[in-house]
Amino acid sequence: MRCDLFAVAESSSIDITTNRLSIFHVWDDLTTPILPVVLPSLAVVAMFTREQNEPDNVELQIDVSFTGKTLAQFPLAVSFQSMLKTRFVATIQGIVFSEQGTYELAIHRGDESALGVWRIQVRLTPPEPHMQLVETAASPPP
Amino acid sequence: MSSQHDYDYQNAEAAFVLANTPLFLLRKLRSDPVVRAIAVDLSDDEIMSSLRAAVQQKPTDIREAVLPYLYLVALSIKGKIAPLREAAAIDVPYAEWFKYIGNYLLKSFIPTATVSVLMPKIILPQPSTPSSSTTVKNLKYSKGDSSNAL
Numbered sequence A: 001m002r003c004d005l006f007a008v009a010e011s012s013s014i015d016i017t018t019n020r021l022s023i024f025h026v027w028d029d030l031t032t033p034i035l036p037v038v039l040p041s042l043a044v045v046a047m048f049t050r051e052q053n054e055p056d057n058v059e060l061q062i063d064v065s066f067t068g069k070t071l072a073q074f075p076l077a078v079s080f081q082s083m084l085k086t087r088f089v090a091t092i093q094g095i096v097f098s099e100q101g102t103y104e105l106a107i108h109r110g111d112e113s114a115l116g117v118w119r120i121q122v123r124l125t126p127p128e129p130h131m132q133l134v135e136t137a138a139s140p141p142p
Numbered sequence B: 001m002s003s004q005h006d007y008d009y010q011n012a013e014a015a016f017v018l019a020n021t022p023l024f025l026l027r028k029l030r031s032d033p034v035v036r037a038i039a040v041d042l043s044d045d046e047i048m049s050s051l052r053a054a055v056q057q058k059p060t061d062i063r064e065a066v067l068p069y070l071y072l073v074a075l076s077i078k079g080k081i082a083p084l085r086e087a088a089a090i091d092v093p094y095a096e097w098f099k100y101i102g103n104y105l106l107k108s109f110i111p112t113a114t115v116s117v118l119m120p121k122i123i124l125p126q127p128s129t130p131s132s133s134t135t136v137k138n139l140k141y142s143k144g145d146s147s148n149a150l
Helices: B010-018 B022-030 B033-041 B044-054 B062-078 B081-088 B098-107
Strands: A002-014 A021-026 A029-032 A037-049 A057-066 A069-079 A085-097 A101-108 A116-124 B112-118 B122-124 B135-137
Touching (some): A002 A085, A002 A116, A021 A037, A069 B112, B022 B098, B033 B062, B044 B081, B081 B098
Parallel strands (some): A029 A116
Antiparallel strands (some): A002 A021, A037 A085, A057 A101, A101 A116
């Protein structure tokens, strides 16, 4: 089985008219003035191709890791429905990035090496300056 | 459940009258909101039984002529290969483009699974110290709290 595409984005959509997949606002970099930061929704998109003699149903797993430490794991069942290509979109809600550095999302089948890897670089910028309210003396009535 | 009589087939009928190729008809039906509504409202079995009923007699008007194509396209929108295969194999003597469109839909079918995963617990790596270990925190977000959310 081959992973043709593995990407992480803000959202994705399948056009009913054309049955084509679109990916919107790819997350490859996250620059934020505050950490930890919560992403309400993250679309993990993958496309696979299998050989005729390979199984129709495959158990996969998405690992989220930071500097080699696994932060979360999600099992996924993927079915080719007797076709040679399949796609899936996993929406992960409430993912937290707590440190600067490179977060890695990888998709595996069992203990095999990763079929696809996606990295998100998290950068911290200086805090936003606060607006200063300046009081001015009210001018005397005429 | 909606019955087929609740839908407005005007767009489908117009597409059928205008269509000079099967793929034109397919494209028009796929973009017809009524076909999408049928795909959402009706189950695979309901669409299949409507399709079987629609192909039994020779059509007497445009609506009856377009209904087999409409149900076939609605099944393709539902995203399961088995019912689509079953529909494409039905003997349809009065719809000459039915087999062509059925085979096209089968050949171009790519299954797509969508899942939604809620992070049940969030594991935060501790600040990097020589003896640091990973801590597990159960984070609860109150409704409408979007602090730190992008």
